[in-house]
Amino acid sequence: MNVGIRTIYTCVLSSLCLLALPSTAQVSIAPASLTFQPQLVNSTSATQTVTVTNVGVSPLTISSVAASGGFSIANNCSTVLPGASCTIDLAYISGLLGATKGILTVADSDKSSPQLVNLSGTAVPPITLSPSLLSFGGVAVGTTSPPKTIKVTANGSAFSIGAITTSGNYSQTNNCPATLPAKQSCTVSLSFVPTNVGAVNGAFAIGSPKAPVTGFSASLTGSGTGSVVSQVSIQPKQLNFGKVSSFDLTKRTKTITLTNVSSTLSLTIQSVSVTGPIPSGTPDYQIASNTCKGIVAPAGKCQITVSQQASFYFPVSAPGAITIVDSDVTSPQVIGLSAAVVAEMTFTPSMLVFSPQTVGTTSATQIVTLSSNLVDFAGISLAPLTVSGDFVVDGSAGSNPCGNSPAFNPGESCTLGVSFTPNKPGGINGEVSFTMYPECDPELVASGKPCPQSQIFALKGTGQ
Numbered sequence: 001m002n003v004g005i006r007t008i009y010t011c012v013l014s015s016l017c018l019l020a021l022p023s024t025a026q027v028s029i030a031p032a033s034l035t036f037q038p039q040l041v042n043s044t045s046a047t048q049t050v051t052v053t054n055v056g057v058s059p060l061t062i063s064s065v066a067a068s069g070g071f072s073i074a075n076n077c078s079t080v081l082p083g084a085s086c087t088i089d090l091a092y093i094s095g096l097l098g099a100t101k102g103i104l105t106v107a108d109s110d111k112s113s114p115q116l117v118n119l120s121g122t123a124v125p126p127i128t129l130s131p132s133l134l135s136f137g138g139v140a141v142g143t144t145s146p147p148k149t150i151k152v153t154a155n156g157s158a159f160s161i162g163a164i165t166t167s168g169n170y171s172q173t174n175n176c177p178a179t180l181p182a183k184q185s186c187t188v189s190l191s192f193v194p195t196n197v198g199a200v201n202g203a204f205a206i207g208s209p210k211a212p213v214t215g216f217s218a219s220l221t222g223s224g225t226g227s228v229v230s231q232v233s234i235q236p237k238q239l240n241f242g243k244v245s246s247f248d249l250t251k252r253t254k255t256i257t258l259t260n261v262s263s264t265l266s267l268t269i270q271s272v273s274v275t276g277p278i279p280s281g282t283p284d285y286q287i288a289s290n291t292c293k294g295i296v297a298p299a300g301k302c303q304i305t306v307s308q309q310a311s312f313y314f315p316v317s318a319p320g321a322i323t324i325v326d327s328d329v330t331s332p333q334v335i336g337l338s339a340a341v342v343a344e345m346t347f348t349p350s351m352l353v354f355s356p357q358t359v360g361t362t363s364a365t366q367i368v369t370l371s372s373n374l375v376d377f378a379g380i381s382l383a384p385l386t387v388s389g390d391f392v393v394d395g396s397a398g399s400n401p402c403g404n405s406p407a408f409n410p411g412e413s414c415t416l417g418v419s420f421t422p423n424k425p426g427g428i429n430g431e432v433s434f435t436m437y438p439e440c441d442p443e444l445v446a447s448g449k450p451c452p453q454s455q456i457f458a459l460k461g462t463g464q
Contacts, residue, residue, distance in 0.1 A: 026057070027054060040156040044093045072091045074088075092121035102431070107389065129151075138222075161178060205217040217276055219319035241308045351459070391420055393432055400414045
């Protein structure tokens with residue numbers, strides 16, 4: 001019997017014949033994932049290539065190619081003849097520190113469409129401080145602690161070092177050169193000399209006259225032990241500006257009050273200074289007003305108002321400190337400063353995970369709540385992009401629907417629904433990416449340009 005006829009005959013008799021028949025899928029995409037090497041924030045990576053091959057016997061039509069988040073694409077894919085291939089070049093750029101996940105989606109005429117490629121990249125700052133928090137524990141007033149070190153590492157390229165500063169009660173020495181070569185490190189040795197009893201929250205800062213992101217800081221904590229009599233009272237002893245959003249231009253202010261508690265002795269204020277990060281050449285913390293100058297009479301008071309403005313670049317903590325040098329035995333006085341820069345949007349939950357779903361059927365809708373962290377913008381536009389055809393976004397779902405193009409006022413929130421319709425068995429990842437205006441021009445994003453500050457929540461499902 002002819003081999004081909006025998007194969008068909010066998011398949012007719014056996015329920016297992018489907019396993020023996022060749023696949024009808026006519027598209028192959030490789031690799032299945034791309035990982036970009038860590039790179040400096042706001043820089044663009046070298047390109048990596050994804051190849052789409054027509055393994056079928058008829059022409060393959062590619063209708064669209066899209067990438068989410070901070071990934072840009074260029075491709076020559078349209079109609080791919082049998083046995084031929086086309087290529088998609090991808091590059092990574094991100095304005096947000098940390099890991100970024102994305103997905104390349106290729107929509108085509110094959111029944112397995114869309115084809116998905118998982119993308120990942122990591123943006124690092126120009127330098128890394130390790131550790132970012134040093135704790136000296138309890139140290140007797142007037143004595144010097146054993147030194148502790150912070151390692152400064154240049155990431156990606158050489159880093160020009162400007163000022164290296166610490167707040168009062170903390171001192172430093174270092175072996176850092178004027179220019180720290182790429183991938184090299186230097187060491188800063190810090191000591192704590194408490195002049196008063198109780199906690200002292202200070203800061204270490206390092207800046208550069210050249211880097212786009214020019215200032216970084218680390219928290220320093222310690223506690224003075226023993227006993228000492230002071231004529232100075234400062235309230236509060238720490239200023240926490242809370243969570244603020246990137247691209248928030250509002251200057252927040254907080255005030256400390258210094259009181260000369262002596263009924264007979266005057267207090268002389270010699271200087272007031274601030275330590276903290278300096279992104280984009282503008283200090284995060286500045287002295288907005290200061291009446292603590294010269295002589296403070298017995299039982300007299302003065303005030304220092306500190307302003308804080310968020311960084312433009314990335315979600316970070318921003319430790320800082322105010323140092324007051326005066327004539328008291330406990331001088332210098334140190335007031336800790338803190339703030340956390342967060343992304344413009346918060347998603348609750350940050351990921352939607354769908355239960356295994358039969359191929360070709362649609363899951364129940366899950367709800368995600370979008371909350372705006374902005375304060376000073378009158379509104380923010382979000383252009384949602386579903387990066388996988390197996391997931392569908394519904395702007396009319398939930399208790400407070402976002403709509404298809406939500407616009408937020410400060411502090412507002414809304415809801416989106418997402419459903420899952422797998423077109424093939426196995427794990428399927430996706431995400432919803434939002435173009436943040438004014439950081440990114442929605443028209444440019446619509447034309448395929450990446451938005452480095454895209455906000456994303458992830459989707460996971462399984463077809464069965």
